[in-house]
Amino acid sequence: MPPESTPTPFDDWLRAHATPLDHLDPAAPLDDLEPLRDLVDGARVVAVGEHSHFIDEFAAMRLRLLRFLVERCGFTVLAFEYGFCEAIPLDAWVRGEGTDGDLAALLATAVPIGLQDPARYLRGHNRTAATPVRFVGTDIPAAGGSLLPALAPVADYLRRTDPESLPMVRSALTIAASFAGDSAAVAAPAWARLPATDQDALTALLARLTIRFRALRALYVTRGDARGYDTALRCLEAACHGDYTFRAMAGLFAGNGLTADTTARDHYMAESLLWHLDRLDPTDRVVLMAHNAHIQRTPISFDGHLAGLPMGQHLHDALGDAYVALGLTSTAGHTAEMRRDEAAPFGFTLHDTPLEPPAPGSVEAAFAGSAPGLAVADLRRARTERLTGPDRIRMQSVHLHTPVVDAFDAILHTPTSTATSATHLEKP
Numbered sequence: 001m002p003p004e005s006t007p008t009p010f011d012d013w014l015r016a017h018a019t020p021l022d023h024l025d026p027a028a029p030l031d032d033l034e035p036l037r038d039l040v041d042g043a044r045v046v047a048v049g050e051h052s053h054f055i056d057e058f059a060a061m062r063l064r065l066l067r068f069l070v071e072r073c074g075f076t077v078l079a080f081e082y083g084f085c086e087a088i089p090l091d092a093w094v095r096g097e098g099t100d101g102d103l104a105a106l107l108a109t110a111v112p113i114g115l116q117d118p119a120r121y122l123r124g125h126n127r128t129a130a131t132p133v134r135f136v137g138t139d140i141p142a143a144g145g146s147l148l149p150a151l152a153p154v155a156d157y158l159r160r161t162d163p164e165s166l167p168m169v170r171s172a173l174t175i176a177a178s179f180a181g182d183s184a185a186v187a188a189p190a191w192a193r194l195p196a197t198d199q200d201a202l203t204a205l206l207a208r209l210t211i212r213f214r215a216l217r218a219l220y221v222t223r224g225d226a227r228g229y230d231t232a233l234r235c236l237e238a239a240c241h242g243d244y245t246f247r248a249m250a251g252l253f254a255g256n257g258l259t260a261d262t263t264a265r266d267h268y269m270a271e272s273l274l275w276h277l278d279r280l281d282p283t284d285r286v287v288l289m290a291h292n293a294h295i296q297r298t299p300i301s302f303d304g305h306l307a308g309l310p311m312g313q314h315l316h317d318a319l320g321d322a323y324v325a326l327g328l329t330s331t332a333g334h335t336a337e338m339r340r341d342e343a344a345p346f347g348f349t350l351h352d353t354p355l356e357p358p359a360p361g362s363v364e365a366a367f368a369g370s371a372p373g374l375a376v377a378d379l380r381r382a383r384t385e386r387l388t389g390p391d392r393i394r395m396q397s398v399h400l401h402t403p404v405v406d407a408f409d410a411i412l413h414t415p416t417s418t419a420t421s422a423t424h425l426e427k428p
Contacts, residue, residue, distance in 0.1 A: 010389045010405075011370045013382055020372040024414070026063040026117070033068040039378050039410055040073055044285055044322040045273065047312060049292035049408075051329045051394040053113040054336035054350055054420040058328050061412060062289060063117050065326075069287050070125065070133055077134045077280065078122060080115055081290035084272045085150045085235045087137025094122040094135045109182050111143050111346050118289070134280075138272040138288070138311070140242040140265055144184030144249070145347075147176040150238040154209070157232035161223040165212060172205040172239070184249060185340050185347030191246040192253070199247075206240045227279075234275055241268040263308045266294060270314030292327045293395060296407040300400070312407075326376075327393065327408040331358055331368045333416035335397050352419040359399045363390040363411055373415035379405045 022032040040046050048065050050058040069075040080087070090106050092098075103119060119135065126132040141149040155169045175198050179190035191199065213220070213233050220229045244264045251257025273288065280286075293300055295312040315323045337353040358364035366389075367375065382389055382405050389405030404411065 007369065008366070008388075010382065010387050011366050013385070013387055014366050014377055015370040017381060018367070018370070018372065018375040018377045018413075021374045021376060021412075023064065024057055024060045024374065026060050026067065026121075028064070030064065030068045030072060033064065034072075036065075036068065036376065036410075037073065039326075039380075040069065040324060042322065043324040044277065044319060045079075045288055045315060045324070046075070046286070047288040047290065047295035047315070047323070047325045049290060049295045049325070049327045051292050051327070052335045052396045052417070052419075053291065053338075055330070056418045056420055057330065057333075057414045058417065059114045059117065059420075061328060061414065062114065063121060065412075066118055066121065066287055066289075069285075073285070075133075075285040075287050076131060077136060077276070077284055077286040078118060079136045079138050079273055079276065079286050079288045080118070081113065081139055081143075081269070081294060082110065082115060082137040083139050083141045083143070083149055084137045084238050084268075085141055085153055086110070087135060088153075088231070090119065090137075091135040094119055095126055095132045096123070109142065111145075111183050114289075134284075136273075136276045136286075138269040138276075138290075140238050140245060140268055142180075142182060142187070144242060144245050144265060145182050145187045146180035147239045147242050148173065148180050150235045150242065151176060153235050154232055154239070157224070157228065161220045161229075162212075162216065165209065168205050168209055172202055172209070175202045175205075176239075181347055183346045183348070184245070185338075186342055187347075188246055188249040188253070189342060192250045203243055203247075206236070206243055210236055210240055230275075230279075234272065238268065238272075241265060260299075260306050260308050266308060266311040267314060269294065269311040270318070273311075273315065274318055292329070292393065292408075293400070295325045296327065296402065297323075297325055297409075298402055298407040300402070302400075324409045325407070326410045326412060327404075328412050328414070329364055329367075329394050330355070330414045330417035331364045331373075334419045335394075335417060336419035337397055350419065353397045355394070355397060355417070358394075359392055361390055362392045362394070362399050363404045364394055364413070366390055367411075367413040374413070376410055376412045378410050380409055 019035045048062050122133050151173050158165050179187055181187040241264050248261035294310050296310050297312045297316040300308040312325050333355055335353050337351040338348045341349045358368050392399040392401050393404050
């Protein structure tokens with residue numbers, strides 16, 4: 001804590017209540033995580049965040065937490081910040097389909113934000129598990145980079161159930177292919193360069209397909225089954241939300257976007273998880289991995305302006321205390337800043353950026369002055385005591401103003417963070 005800072009009631013509370021942890025090694029014994037058992041008791045969904053993607057310590061801790069929640073707490077599903085449609089073949093892989101080496105091909109076009117090691121862990125665990133752990137995706141396709149992963153399965157479905165509609169989906173595929181990329185950093189500016197007639201035609205085609213899908217449900221189900229229909233419709237909805245997100249991002253970049261317009265993506269992510277919960281066994285419990293800014297329970301604001309309603313807010317509204325959000329942050333070290341570059345793989349480059357000292361009033365400053373280095377704090381206790389907690393938390397190399405005690409149910413803190421090597425972004 002900076003010398004000028006005066007300890008706050010929250011600092012004193014944190015000093016008394018933060019629980020030290022022993023390891024970052026994913027293969028280390030899990031006994032030090034046992035204090036988390038009370039935190040997750042009764043939770044249907046436990047979300048595990050990170051203040052930045054591409055951080056070695058966060059990847060290691062998230063894998064340890066996954067092991068703990070699966071092996072000791074009985075969690076049966078991993079949900080990830082990954083495309084709903086793309087996750088279907090990956091779920092088959094983690095449950096034993098194909099060969100170990102198939103993972104590289106399955107993830108070849110996915111932004112590498114730490115999915116490989118959890119997927120490998122699940123596949124290994126499932127070899128001997130009495131009940132295999134499933135994998136599901138929640139996101140729009142290709143991290144907002146392409147509609148093709150969503151529209152291709154829709155086309156396959158319509159060939160069997162409604163071939164008359166195929167010309168519409170083929171027209172949508174043709175337009176979508178003209179600007180497709182591996183992330184929104186590539187696709188959003190490419191979409192903005194399309195003629196307005198193509199942009200509008202794509203939106204109109206997706207809207208017409210969606211209305212027809214919903215109106216003809218009874219017919220489609222008789223030609224297939226309810227599960228196939230529900231999955232195809234969810235993929236079509238992924239394309240609709242992706243298309244909306246292109247417009248929202250174009251407005252954001254141009255400075256004339258609507259308030260909180262990019263919320264469409266987070267809303268789809270939340271509704272996807274709820275879609276899965278509706279179809280899972282009532283005893284299934286889910287580990288959800290995504291960025292802190294997706295899992296927090298309160299709105300996202302920048303400079304006093306509402307920027308978005310995150311997935312975590314939607315899930316908390318739907319699930320109440322059955323949703324638990326665990327944010328990950330660090331006091332010192334480096335982060336990986338993502339800078340847009342359409343010529344680079346995935347449309348951005350990673351820059352190893354030193355972190356500034358924790359800002360006064362941040363949860364990192366509180367940990368720096370009051371708690372052991374590697375530790376977890378259950379913030380529900382602070383809420384019960386009506387403490388006024390920190391009003392900001394790291395997000396990449398800056399601090400996001402947010403009421404931390406309300407936004408997260410717990411914070412896991414590492415004393416330092418290390419940016420993953422930029423070679424991590426190289427494609428096979």
